[in-house]
Amino acid sequence: MRTRTSSRRQFLQQSGLGAASLLTAASWSRVYGANENLRLASVGVGGKGWDDLTRISASPKVAVVGLCDIDESESFLGRAVTKFKGAKTFTDWRRLLDQSKEFDAVSVSTPDHMHAPIALPAMALGKHVFCQKPLTHTVFEARQMRLAAKKYGVVTQMGNQIQSHEAYRTAVKLVRDGTIGKVKEVHSWQSGKLGWMLAADRPKETDPVPEKVHWDEWLGVAPTRPFKAKLYHSFNWRAWQDFSNGQLGDFGCHILDPVFMALGLTAPLTVRGESSALNREVWSTWSVAEYVFPSTDYTAGKTLKLTWYDGEGKLPPRDRLAIAADVKLPGSGSLLIGEKGSLVIPHVAAPKLLPDATFKDFKVEKVLAVDHYIGWADACRGVGKTTSHFDYASALTETVLLGTVAIRVPGETLKWDASALKVTNSKTADALLKKPYRKGWEPTWV
Numbered sequence: 001m002r003t004r005t006s007s008r009r010q011f012l013q014q015s016g017l018g019a020a021s022l023l024t025a026a027s028w029s030r031v032y033g034a035n036e037n038l039r040l041a042s043v044g045v046g047g048k049g050w051d052d053l054t055r056i057s058a059s060p061k062v063a064v065v066g067l068c069d070i071d072e073s074e075s076f077l078g079r080a081v082t083k084f085k086g087a088k089t090f091t092d093w094r095r096l097l098d099q100s101k102e103f104d105a106v107s108v109s110t111p112d113h114m115h116a117p118i119a120l121p122a123m124a125l126g127k128h129v130f131c132q133k134p135l136t137h138t139v140f141e142a143r144q145m146r147l148a149a150k151k152y153g154v155v156t157q158m159g160n161q162i163q164s165h166e167a168y169r170t171a172v173k174l175v176r177d178g179t180i181g182k183v184k185e186v187h188s189w190q191s192g193k194l195g196w197m198l199a200a201d202r203p204k205e206t207d208p209v210p211e212k213v214h215w216d217e218w219l220g221v222a223p224t225r226p227f228k229a230k231l232y233h234s235f236n237w238r239a240w241q242d243f244s245n246g247q248l249g250d251f252g253c254h255i256l257d258p259v260f261m262a263l264g265l266t267a268p269l270t271v272r273g274e275s276s277a278l279n280r281e282v283w284s285t286w287s288v289a290e291y292v293f294p295s296t297d298y299t300a301g302k303t304l305k306l307t308w309y310d311g312e313g314k315l316p317p318r319d320r321l322a323i324a325a326d327v328k329l330p331g332s333g334s335l336l337i338g339e340k341g342s343l344v345i346p347h348v349a350a351p352k353l354l355p356d357a358t359f360k361d362f363k364v365e366k367v368l369a370v371d372h373y374i375g376w377a378d379a380c381r382g383v384g385k386t387t388s389h390f391d392y393a394s395a396l397t398e399t400v401l402l403g404t405v406a407i408r409v410p411g412e413t414l415k416w417d418a419s420a421l422k423v424t425n426s427k428t429a430d431a432l433l434k435k436p437y438r439k440g441w442e443p444t445w446v
């Protein structure tokens with residue numbers, strides 16, 4: 001494993017600062033040599049984290065030096081330790097960050113409630129960050145991620161990897177090229193099963209914490225609750241408000257991403273939500289969120305309406321789509337209705353132009369995929385740039401999470417002031433932009 005001592009020394013000499021000069025995290029992150037290996041530490045190495053870790057480390061320029069997971073068993077930390085021999089291991093990310101001189105970059109693939117609490121201090125230490133989607137658990141945290149990435153000058157990427165896939169890249173180009181004209185309305189949906197919805201409320205029963213699971217560290221910033229097998233760790237935490245944002249939180253940053261990118265959307269003006277009945281514990285079984293965005297160069301009219309639908313079998317109402325009755329919609333994706341035609345962007349498959357008769361001779365120019373993971377690692381080394389950097393990803397996440405705020409105040413049209421980070425006409429909704437943190441685990445804000 002190479003260290004950065006030589007390049008740091010060179011930088012100090014070249015810049016005339018001298019070794020005694022104080023180097024801030026931001027300036028330190030910019031002196032990284034393009035020919036050096038990136039020293040990676042990964043937090044959350046089971047589930048999607050395993051995929052993230054193996055894909056980033058597929059670059060010959062990445063050395064995995066740190067592994068952190070709250071579950072020491074074979075399917076989680078154990079497997080990573082076997083593959084990445086020599087990497088230091090941790091069960092508490094705070095102890096990993098204590099050894100910050102040992103690594104340059106961090107990937108965060110934990111459940112959603114721990115993204116910001118881990119990524120923010122990592123960025124404050126000058127570490128480049130790859131963080132899973134949705135970027136955060138609250139709207140306020142998403143804004144903090146953007147501010148931190150800017151303040152500390154680090155290279156960032158959210159894990160909405162389909163953005164780099166040929167299908168989404170081609171869809172973005174089709175819209176940007178004006179193939180369907182300016183876009184008048186968008187419908188986006190995820191009609192799949194909520195396989196993780198295993199309870200309707202908090203269980204009365206508890207289970208002993210498995211020997212190799214560090215439950216208190218799993219809970220992290222969330223209020224404590226007893227362990228219950230299968231309901232939370234692993235994967236099924238998605239059902240619970242303390243850890244996730246339900247189906248919209250889970251899929252919004254994927255499915256709305258090509259719409260955001262193609263249309264150049266940033267923040268909505270208003271959002272209105274409705275859903276199945278909610279208690280304080282689990283997310284809804286279906287929801288609808290209606291966003292109104294200001295116009296952009298790629299939209300028609302003064303505003304653009306985008307409606308999100310989720311829930312098993314929930315597709316947008318056919319009579320609002322202006323497409324032929326025999327067009328079969330994918331189980332999840334978006335329909336962009338333009339002035340000259342429509343575009344279906346399935347999640348994940350090649351985009352389809354409609355109506356067939358209009359586009360039957362149209363040659364779609366494919367945009368080849370790029371590597372979302374190695375692209376980040378390369379950008380950390382000064383080679384190229386990321387596309388889902390936190391400046392972009394935080395705006396997308398804020399929008400997605402505003403939908404999950406809106407469904408908790410159903411039927412109210414919430415007015416959003418993005419620059420003030422405020423819902424201006426509902427104190428209840430405004431309060432939901434933030435959340436309380438467990439004592440002793442409060443993040444430090446930018």
Ligand SMILES: NC(=O)c1ccc[n+]([C@@H]2O[C@H](COP(=O)([O-])OP(=O)(O)OC[C@H]3O[C@@H](n4cnc5c(N)ncnc54)[C@H](O)[C@@H]3O)[C@@H](O)[C@H]2O)c1
Nearest residue numbers: 044045046047048069070071109110132133159217234235
């Ligand atoms: N981009 C995608 O396509 C995609 C797909 C699946 C999941 N995800 C995202 O990846 C993240 C993880 O989801 P998952 O389905 O893999 O969840 P999971 O529960 O299956 O895995 C989470 C991993 O993190 C570990 N972990 C939990 N808390 C931790 C902590 N505080 N410190 C260190 N390790 C911790 C767990 O032991 C496990 O190894 C989520 O943010 C999810 O939204 C993204």
